[in-house]
Amino acid sequence: MIKLTNIVKIYKTGDIELRALDGVDLSVDKGEFVAIMGPSGSGKSTAMNILGCLDKASAGEYFLDDLKISEASDNQLAEIRNRKIGFVFQSFNLLPRTSALENVELPMLYSGVGARERKEKALKALSAVGLADRVHHKPNELSGGQQQRVAIARSLVNNPLIIMADEPTGNLDSKSSTEIMSIFQQLNEMGISVILVTHEPDIAKFSKRIVHFKDGLIDSDEIVRNRSIAQGARLNLELTNRVEAAGR
Amino acid sequence: MNFFENIRVAFRGLKSNKLRSALTMLGIIIGVGAVIVMVAIGQGAKASVTNQIQGLGSNLIMVSPGRSNTGGVRGGAGSMSNISMDDVSAIQTNADAVQAVAPVANTQAQVVLGSQNTATQIIGTTPSYAQVRNQPVAMGRFISDKDLKDNAKVAVVGTTVVQDLMGSANANIVGQIIKINRVPFQVIGVLQSKGSSGANNNDDQIIVPLTTAQTRLIGNKSVRTVYVEAKSSDQMNTAYVEIEQILRHRHKLTSSAADDFSITSQTDILSTAEGVTQSLTLLLSGIAAISLLVGGIGIMNIMLVSVTERTREIGIRKAIGAKRRTIMFQFLIEAVVLSALGGLLGILFGFGGSSLLNRFAGMTSQMSASSVVMAFIFSAAIGIIFGVFPAQKASKLDPIEALRYE
Ligand SMILES: Nc1ncnc2c1ncn2[C@@H]1O[C@H](COP(=O)(O)OP(=O)(O)O)[C@@H](O)[C@H]1O
Numbered sequence: 001m002i003k004l005t006n007i008v009k010i011y012k013t014g015d016i017e018l019r020a021l022d023g024v025d026l027s028v029d030k031g032e033f034v035a036i037m038g039p040s041g042s043g044k045s046t047a048m049n050i051l052g053c054l055d056k057a058s059a060g061e062y063f064l065d066d067l068k069i070s071e072a073s074d075n076q077l078a079e080i081r082n083r084k085i086g087f088v089f090q091s092f093n094l095l096p097r098t099s100a101l102e103n104v105e106l107p108m109l110y111s112g113v114g115a116r117e118r119k120e121k122a123l124k125a126l127s128a129v130g131l132a133d134r135v136h137h138k139p140n141e142l143s144g145g146q147q148q149r150v151a152i153a154r155s156l157v158n159n160p161l162i163i164m165a166d167e168p169t170g171n172l173d174s175k176s177s178t179e180i181m182s183i184f185q186q187l188n189e190m191g192i193s194v195i196l197v198t199h200e201p202d203i204a205k206f207s208k209r210i211v212h213f214k215d216g217l218i219d220s221d222e223i224v225r226n227r228s229i230a231q232g233a234r235l236n237l238e239l240t241n242r243v244e245a246a247g248r
Numbered sequence: 249m250n251f252f253e254n255i256r257v258a259f260r261g262l263k264s265n266k267l268r269s270a271l272t273m274l275g276i277i278i279g280v281g282a283v284i285v286m287v288a289i290g291q292g293a294k295a296s297v298t299n300q301i302q303g304l305g306s307n308l309i310m311v312s313p314g315r316s317n318t319g320g321v322r323g324g325a326g327s328m329s330n331i332s333m334d335d336v337s338a339i340q341t342n343a344d345a346v347q348a349v350a351p352v353a354n355t356q357a358q359v360v361l362g363s364q365n366t367a368t369q370i371i372g373t374t375p376s377y378a379q380v381r382n383q384p385v386a387m388g389r390f391i392s393d394k395d396l397k398d399n400a401k402v403a404v405v406g407t408t409v410v411q412d413l414m415g416s417a418n419a420n421i422v423g424q425i426i427k428i429n430r431v432p433f434q435v436i437g438v439l440q441s442k443g444s445s446g447a448n449n450n451d452d453q454i455i456v457p458l459t460t461a462q463t464r465l466i467g468n469k470s471v472r473t474v475y476v477e478a479k480s481s482d483q484m485n486t487a488y489v490e491i492e493q494i495l496r497h498r499h500k501l502t503s504s505a506a507d508d509f510s511i512t513s514q515t516d517i518l519s520t521a522e523g524v525t526q527s528l529t530l531l532l533s534g535i536a537a538i539s540l541l542v543g544g545i546g547i548m549n550i551m552l553v554s555v556t557e558r559t560r561e562i563g564i565r566k567a568i569g570a571k572r573r574t575i576m577f578q579f580l581i582e583a584v585v586l587s588a589l590g591g592l593l594g595i596l597f598g599f600g601g602s603s604l605l606n607r608f609a610g611m612t613s614q615m616s617a618s619s620v621v622m623a624f625i626f627s628a629a630i631g632i633i634f635g636v637f638p639a640q641k642a643s644k645l646d647p648i649e650a651l652r653y654e
């Protein structure tokens with residue numbers, strides 16, 4: 001489903017060129033759960049931004065769901081971000097002064113879902129992540145774990161193929177982290193692929209595959225042997241047709 | 249994302265910073281309000297000037313002596329008039345496009361009634377003056393042909409004169425004997441009040457028969473002005489040409505000689521006055537438009553600040569799938585909502601302002617629907633013009649950099 005070939009990303013600051021990614025090859029299939037690890041500055045976030053269609057590579061080819069992302073226009077990228085990818089950030093990135101419900105409705109606003117259906121789906125997604133009683137709270141009235149769950153609900157509402165999360169537990173305590181990982185694991189069970197960046201080995205153990213970055217290159221890529229299962233509330237979510245298509 | 253949702257998002261954006269939005273709008277409110285009040289003042293001035301000129305009479309042409317360059321000496325004011333009563337009758341009988349003719353000889357005089365006295369304008373004329381100058385009587389009667397033939401010492405007085413002589417404009421003066429330059433006149437009527445136009449008080453005058461004025465008050469047979477009414481507005485030009493030909497013929501002017509009289513038509517005065525008020529309106533609305541422009545720059549300023557402040561929000565929206573166009577639209581609509589709302593409030597203020605002027609400053613400002621519509625369209629346009637740049641700036645932000653913005 002995802003295929004990166006010889007991806008290079010060069011940052012230019014003044015005269016200095018920095019090769020943040022130096023020829024990365026990576027394939028991720030439907031239904032995978034990948035954790036990206038590696039030391040700070042090794043290019044993890046750069047890779048995630050390219051994978052998430054937020055940024056374009058300087059060179060190399062990127063295919064997502066048979067679309068050639070490396071040659072897509074800005075508008076096409078926006079559409080792909082909107083419909084195929086759910087992005088979860090370390091710093092939550094919810095709109096301030098805006099209720100949880102409206103934050104979750106936002107991606108549907110841009111994909112042209114009608115107001116009634118939008119509200120219905122947003123409420124479902126919020127109750128799936130256990131926030132049915134917090135829908136009218138603003139981000140500053142929610143705890144970090146709750147904010148991240150709103151962000152996950154937001155990433156879900158357009159039925160993405162894949163959820164990408166850059167250090168989603170980086171700002172959370174261990175209990176909230178486990179809850180978040182439990183949600184990811186359950187979403188993965190439902191057929192949604194997950195790629196997340198973390199520097200915590202404990203968090204990485206919840207995934208099925210760990211990719212190590214070092215100096216802009218993939219250093220190691222291995223299957224997780226004794227995978228941890230996160231204990232958390234059951235996700236009460238029915239995903240539509242895309243799940244069946246995902247198989248497995 | 250449809251239009252109404254865009255507007256809803258824009259309103260939310262504006263509501264989240266109410267004070268700032270209100271202050272930004274103030275620029276547009278003042279601008280639009282000023283445009284509307286200024287145009288109303290200009291239009292009001294135009295209407296009242298037009299009204300006054302039309303109040304002179306209808307289809308009016310004025311003939312006066314002067315421009316007599318014969319012999320190289322220009323006849324100054326007060327010099328013996330070269331328009332005779334025979335000229336007047338010639339115009340009356342020979343000009344086909346002429347409806348009525350009223351010759352006038354006028355002078356200043358001291359008027360006494362009992363112990364009261366006043367100085368006023370005495371107009372000696374013929375009965376047709378009432379029609380030609382659109383000057384009906386409110387009480388009593390106007391001078392008659394018989395009065396004219398008899399050199400009757402009768403007078404029709406204006407309301408200001410009544411006020412000055414009797415202490416009240418409503419007092420019954422008809423039948424009283426007043427002394428004009430010591431000559432006793434019987435008051436036979438009171439003129440309907442026309443109000444004053446600028447320095448010129450139409451009610452401060454006394455009308456007497458032309459013959460009486462010439463013999464008793466002025467002492468010569470001169471005619472100062474001849475008021476001519478054309479048969480219709482279409483015939484104004486014909487009447488003008490006829491009068492000119494008749495007078496030139498009677499004054500025996502060679503074809504190369506200049507007129508030794510001058511003819512002014514009401515339409516000339518009207519178009520001159522309209523020209524003046526038009527430039528007044530233009531000047532006033534020009535000043536107001538500048539304030540509107542300043543308001544627009546205020547909007548651009550605030551929108552730029554807003555874009556910078558909301559960089560992260562823009563990043564989030566883009567990361568979630570907002571296209572450039574969508575972001576552009578969001579900020580553009582915010583600017584337009586600001587300016588259009590300011591425009592609407594400005595229109596209300598303009599209404600308020602011009603009715604206050606009418607009530608308390610004695611002005612006759614006139615709101616026109618076109619200026620209201622124009623002001624609204626203009627303010628919305630200002631929102632678009634000054635909103636485009638900040639909106640474009642917002643739409644071009646790179647999502648990654650915008651998200652990293654603190
Ligand atoms: N916008 C940028 N401009 C210049 N250099 C950058 C930029 N973003 C990241 N880098 C550099 O690229 C390298 C990789 O960064 P990043 O992908 O954020 O690392 P990680 O997420 O693995 O810690 C670092 O050396 C970082 O300083």
Ligand SMILES: [Mg+2]
Nearest residue numbers: 041044045046
């Ligand atoms: Mg990083």
